[in-house]
Amino acid sequence: MAKSKKEIISIKSISKIYHLGTNVVKALDDVSVNIYENDFISIMGPSGSGKSTLMNIIGCLDVPTKGTYKFNKALISEMNDSQLANIRNEKIGFVFQTFNLLPKLNALQNVEVPLIYSSLNRTKRTQRAKEALKIVGLEDRMTHKPNELSGGQRQRVAIARALVNKPSIILADEPTGNLDSKSGLEILKFFDQLHKAGNTLIVVTHEKSIAKRAKRRVELFDGKITLDE
Amino acid sequence: MNNILKNILIGLGAIRSNITRVALTSLGLTIGIFTVSIVTAGASSIDKEFAKSMDYYGNDKIYVSTWPWSFDFDWWKYRNRPKIEEDYLDYINQSSQYVTDVSIKKSTWIRSSYQNKASWLQVNGVYPSYGEMLSGTEVTNGRFFSENEWVLQRRVVIVGGTVRDGFFDGEDPIGKKIKIGSVTFEVIGELKKQGMGMVPGGTIDNLVIMPSSTFKRILTRWGFDELILKTEPENLYKAKEEVGMIMRVARKLRPDQEDDFAVNSADAYQSQFDSIKIAIAGMAFMVTGISLVVSAIGIMNVMFVSVRERTKEIGLRKAMGATNNDILVQFLSEAVIISIIGGTIGIGLVKLVTVVLSSSLATTNGINFPIDFDLLLIFYTFIICLFIGVTSGILPARTAANLHPIDALRHE
Numbered sequence: 001m002a003k004s005k006k007e008i009i010s011i012k013s014i015s016k017i018y019h020l021g022t023n024v025v026k027a028l029d030d031v032s033v034n035i036y037e038n039d040f041i042s043i044m045g046p047s048g049s050g051k052s053t054l055m056n057i058i059g060c061l062d063v064p065t066k067g068t069y070k071f072n073k074a075l076i077s078e079m080n081d082s083q084l085a086n087i088r089n090e091k092i093g094f095v096f097q098t099f100n101l102l103p104k105l106n107a108l109q110n111v112e113v114p115l116i117y118s119s120l121n122r123t124k125r126t127q128r129a130k131e132a133l134k135i136v137g138l139e140d141r142m143t144h145k146p147n148e149l150s151g152g153q154r155q156r157v158a159i160a161r162a163l164v165n166k167p168s169i170i171l172a173d174e175p176t177g178n179l180d181s182k183s184g185l186e187i188l189k190f191f192d193q194l195h196k197a198g199n200t201l202i203v204v205t206h207e208k209s210i211a212k213r214a215k216r217r218v219e220l221f222d223g224k225i226t227l228d229e
Numbered sequence: 230m231n232n233i234l235k236n237i238l239i240g241l242g243a244i245r246s247n248i249t250r251v252a253l254t255s256l257g258l259t260i261g262i263f264t265v266s267i268v269t270a271g272a273s274s275i276d277k278e279f280a281k282s283m284d285y286y287g288n289d290k291i292y293v294s295t296w297p298w299s300f301d302f303d304w305w306k307y308r309n310r311p312k313i314e315e316d317y318l319d320y321i322n323q324s325s326q327y328v329t330d331v332s333i334k335k336s337t338w339i340r341s342s343y344q345n346k347a348s349w350l351q352v353n354g355v356y357p358s359y360g361e362m363l364s365g366t367e368v369t370n371g372r373f374f375s376e377n378e379w380v381l382q383r384r385v386v387i388v389g390g391t392v393r394d395g396f397f398d399g400e401d402p403i404g405k406k407i408k409i410g411s412v413t414f415e416v417i418g419e420l421k422k423q424g425m426g427m428v429p430g431g432t433i434d435n436l437v438i439m440p441s442s443t444f445k446r447i448l449t450r451w452g453f454d455e456l457i458l459k460t461e462p463e464n465l466y467k468a469k470e471e472v473g474m475i476m477r478v479a480r481k482l483r484p485d486q487e488d489d490f491a492v493n494s495a496d497a498y499q500s501q502f503d504s505i506k507i508a509i510a511g512m513a514f515m516v517t518g519i520s521l522v523v524s525a526i527g528i529m530n531v532m533f534v535s536v537r538e539r540t541k542e543i544g545l546r547k548a549m550g551a552t553n554n555d556i557l558v559q560f561l562s563e564a565v566i567i568s569i570i571g572g573t574i575g576i577g578l579v580k581l582v583t584v585v586l587s588s589s590l591a592t593t594n595g596i597n598f599p600i601d602f603d604l605l606l607i608f609y610t611f612i613i614c615l616f617i618g619v620t621s622g623i624l625p626a627r628t629a630a631n632l633h634p635i636d637a638l639r640h641e
Contacts, residue, residue, distance in 0.1 A: 061548060061634045082552045089550020100545045100638070104246045116235055117550035161549075 005036035008168050008200060009058060014067030014077075015223075016053050027053040028064070029223040035169070035202065040195040042214035043204045050223040052173070055204050059092055059171045060084045072168065089117050093162025097174035099154045101146040101161075107133060108142040111161045118165065132160040136190065152183030159190065169200040176210065188213055236555050240562035243535070244570075251567050254531045257524030258571030258617065259578065262610055264520055266579040268513040270606065272506070279502055281423060284365030286495035291328070291469055293317070293456035293476060297491035298498055310489045313454045315441075317479045321458060324475050327468035330459035332356040335444050335452035341409045341437070343396040350392060351436040352409060354444025354452065362459050363420075371403045371418035379440040384447065386414045390422025391434035409437065412447055465494060521613070524571065525621040532564050532625035543629050544637025557630035564622020565615060572614035576607060 016028040028050045035041065035058075045051045056062040057069060060076055063084075069076040071087060079087070088094075093114075101110045111129040120128065133139055136156040146154055155175060162170050172191070176184035188210060195201055195215075203210060211217055219227035244251050286292070295310040318331045335354035340347060360373030374385050386407070393402050402416045414437075423434050444452060460468040473492045480489060536543070543556055551559075 056635050059548070061638075082554070085547065085550050085552040085555075088548060094548050096638075100541065102542055102545070104242075113546065114549040116239070117232075117546075117552075117555060119231075165550075 005038060007034055007036055008039075008072060009033075009035035010068075010070040010073075011035075011058075012068045014057065014064035014069060016050070016057065016062070017065045026223050028057070030067075031220075031223070031225055032067075033218065033225065033228065035200065037168075038195070038198055038200055040191070040201045040213075040215040041203070041218055042211040042216070043202065043218045043220065044206070044208075044211050045220035049220040051204050051220050053223075054220065055171060055173055055202070058169075058202060059094060060087045085117070089114060090165060091168040093165065093167040093170040095155070095158050095162050095170065095172035095175045097177040099146070099151075099158045099178070101154055101157060103146055106143050106145050107138060107149065107157045107160075110146070110157055111164050114161060114165050128164055129160075132164040133157070135163060136160045150183070151179050152186050155179060155183070155187055156190070159187070159194075163194075163199075169202060170194065172201065172203045174205055175203060176205075176207065232555065233558050236558040237562040237566075240559045240566060243539075243559075243563055244566055247535075250531060251570065254527055255567050255571030255574065257520070257527045258568055258614065259575040261517060261520040261524045262572045262575030262613065263578050264513075265517040265613070266576060266606055266610060267582065268510075268517060269609075270579065270583065272510060272513075275506070279498075281365065283495045283499065285423060286498070287362075287364035288495060289460055289462045289465065290362065290364070290494065291456075291458040291460060291465070291472055292493040293458065293472060294454075294491055294493065295489070298493040299501070307491075311480070313456060313490060314479075315454060317476065318456055320479050321456070321472060321475050324478075325458075325468070325471055327460045327464045327471055328458045329461070330358050330362055332359040332362060332457045333441050334359070334455045334457050335441050336455070337449055337452040339410045339448065341407055343405065343407045346396050348392075348395055350409070352444065352448065352452075353436055353438045354441035354448070355438055355457075356441060359438070359457065362457060366421045366423055368418045369421045370401070371416070373418055374440050379442050382440060382442045382446050384412060384414045384439075384443060385417045386437040386439045387418035387420060388416055389420050389434040389436045392437060393419055393422075407437075409439075410448060414439065465496070469494060521617060525617045528564055528567055528617065528621040529625060531567070532560065532622055533628070535563070536560065536625050536629040539629075540632065540637050540640035543632050544634050544640065547632070547634035548638060553630040556632075557626045560626035560629045561619065561622045564626065565618030568614045568618030568621070569611070572610050576610050579606075 011031060011033045013030050013032055014028055015026065015030055018025040018027055031050075031054060033054075043051045043054060053062070057064055060071070060079075061084075063069075063077050063079075067077070071091060074087075076084070076087065102113065105113075108126070108129050111132050112125050115125040115128060130139070130142065133142055136159050138153060138156055138160065141149060141153060141157075146157070149157065155178075159170075159175075162172075175191075176187055179187065191201055191203070192213065201214075203214060205211060217227060217229055218225060292298075294313055296307045315333045318333060321328055322331055332355050337352055338349050339352050341350045341352075342348075357374060357376045357379045360368070368387060371387070373387060374383065377383075378385055386409070388396075388402055388407075396402070396407060397405060402419055405416045406413050407416060408414075420434075420438075439448075458468070458472060469492050473488065476490050476492065477488065482489065546556065
C-alpha cells in the first residue's frame with residue numbers, strides 16, 4: 001500500500017443495518033478502509049458478503065448507519081440528498097454490470113448524461129463527451145443507439161460516461177459480468193490503461209482473473225473485511 | 230433557472246420518444262379545452278348579441294301592446310284582446326308625469342321590391358318623434374322624416390342595413406325608389422346595421438320605417454299597433470306602473486278585471502335571459518368540468534406508468550448526479566407539456582370551428598354571428614392547462630423524485 005499517496009476516501013468503522021420486517025440484517029459490520037489516489041482495488045466476496053453495500057456507500061448512493069465516511073476530507077455520512085448528488089456528479093464515475101445506457105439516446109447523448117447535471121453549457125458538454133468517446137475508441141459510433149452496439153462497445157460507452165466528468169474515482173460493479181471473455185478482456189485491458197493514466201479504480205467482482213489485475217485486493221465476508229493487501 | 234430548463238428539455242425529449250402515448254393522453258384535454266372554450270366563447274357571444282338587442286329596445290322605453298314579452302305564450306288569450314288604439318297616446322301624454330315622448334308603431338310584413346329584387350320586409354309606421362327615440366342605431370345616411378312629411382303623408386322611407394345590402398348592393402340608397410306592396414316610396418334615410426338580434430323581432434336591419442300617417446292611409450289598416458313611450462331610465466319602473474294605471478282607465482277596466490294589455494320593457498327579457506343563461510352555463514360547466522377532471526386523471530395515470538417504466542432511468546440519473554429536484558422538474562414538466570399540447574390542439578380546433586361557423590353562418594343566412602376568439606381565451610386556456618398539468622403531474626413526479634437511487638437502479 002502506497003501510504004505516501006494522497007488519501008481520497010477514509011472509511012472508519014462503518015456499519016450498515018437493514019430492517020427487513022422483524023429481521024435485522026447487518027450488511028456491513030465495523031468496516032474501515034482507506035483509498036488513495038491511483039489505487040486499483042478489487043473488492044471480492046461471496047453473495048451477501050456486503051460488497052455491493054460497501055460499493056453503494058463509497059459511491060454515495062447510500063449512507064452508513066454508523067461510522068464516518070470522508071471523501072476528500074468532506075464528511076459524507078452527514079450530507080443531505082442534494083449534496084450527495086453533487087458528489088456523485090463531480091467526483092464519482094459509475095460502471096454497471098448491465099451497462100445501464102438509456103436506450104432512446106445515442107452513444108454521445110448517453111455520455112453527456114452526467115454533464116447535464118453539471119454547470120457546463122451545451123457546446124462544452126458535447127465536446128467533453130466526444131473526447132471521452134475518443135478515449136474509449138468509439139469516436140466512429142457516436143450516433144449509434146445502444147441496440148446498435150455490441151456488448152463490449154456498450155460497456156465502453158458506459159466507461160466513457162464514467163470518465164466524462166473527470167471523476168476522482170471510478171466505481172465498477174461486475175463490469176465484465178455481462179460480457180463474453182474476449183470483450184471482458186478488452187475492458188480489463190482498458191482498466192489497466194486507465195490506471196496507468198493516473199485514475200483511481202474500484203472494481204467489485206466475483207472473478208479471480210480480474211482481482212489479480214488489481215494492485216490491491218479487499219475481501220469481504222459476512223459484512224467484515226477479511227483481507228486487505 | 231438553467232438547471233430547470235435542462236430538466237424541462239429532458240422531459241421534452243421523453244415526450245418526443247413517446248409521441249403516440251402523449252397524443253392519446255392529451256386528446257382528453259383537447260376535448261375538454263375545446264368544450265370549455267366553445268361554451269365560453271358561445272356564451273360571451275350570445276351575451277354580446279343579447280346586449281345589442283337590448284340596446285335596440287333601450288333601457289328608457291316602454292312598449293304597450295296586447296302581447297306580453299314572455300316565452301310562455303297563451304296565444305288565444307292575447308290574440309283575442311282588444312286592439313291597442315293610437316288615441317291612448319294623447320291620454321298618456323296628458324296624464325303621465327314620467328313619460329317624456331311617445332310614438333305609435335304600426336307594423337306589418339309586406340312584399341317589397343327594387344328593380345328586379347324582391348323580399349318580404351317588416352314595415353313600421355311611426356311618428357316623427359320616433360327619430361329621436363331610436364336606440365342602438367341611428368340614421369347614418371340621409372335623414373329621418375319630418376313633421377311636415379308626416380302631416381302630408383309623404384311616401385318616404387328610412388331603410389335598415391339588411392334592406393340596403395339586399396336591394397342596393399353597396400350603392401347609395403338615398404333618392405332611390407322602392408316598391409312596398411304596390412306603392413312606390415322614396416328612400417330618404419338609412420339606419421346603421423345592427424346584426425342579428427337575440428329576442429323575437431330584436432332587429433331593425435330588415436325593416437323600413439315610414440310616417441304612420443302614410444302607413445295607415447296608403448298601405449293597410451290592418452297593422453299591429455304598439456305604443457312606444459320614452460322616459461328617463463331611472464324612472465322606468467315608476468313609469469311602467471303609471472302607464473299600466475292610465476291604460477286601465479283608458480280601457481275602462483273594472484277593478485276586478487285583469488289587464489287586457491301588456492306594459493313591456495327590455496328588463497323583462499333580461500331576467501328571462503339571465504335565468505336561461507345560468508341554466509345553460511351551469512350544465513355546460515358541469516360537463517366540461519367533468520371532462521377536465523377525467524383528462525387530468527388520464528394524465529396522472531400515464532405519468533405513473535411513465536415513472537414505473539423509467540424507474541431504472543431515474544436511478545441512473547440519480548447515480549449520475551441528478552438531485553431530487555431535477556427529477557421532480559423533469560416529470561412535472563412532462564405532465565405540463567402533455568397538458569399544454571392538449572390545450573393547444575383544443576384551442577386550434579376552437580379557432581377552426583369559429584372560422585368555419587362564422588363564415589358559413591354569414592354566407593348561408595346573411596347574418597353575422599361572431600364567436601369571440603381573443604388572446605384572453607388563449608391566456609385562460611394556458612392557465613387551465615398549467616393548473617391541470619401541475620395537479621396531475623405533482624404526485625407521480627414526487628414519487629419519482631423520492632425514489633432511492635439504489636432501489637431504482639435494481640428495478641427490473
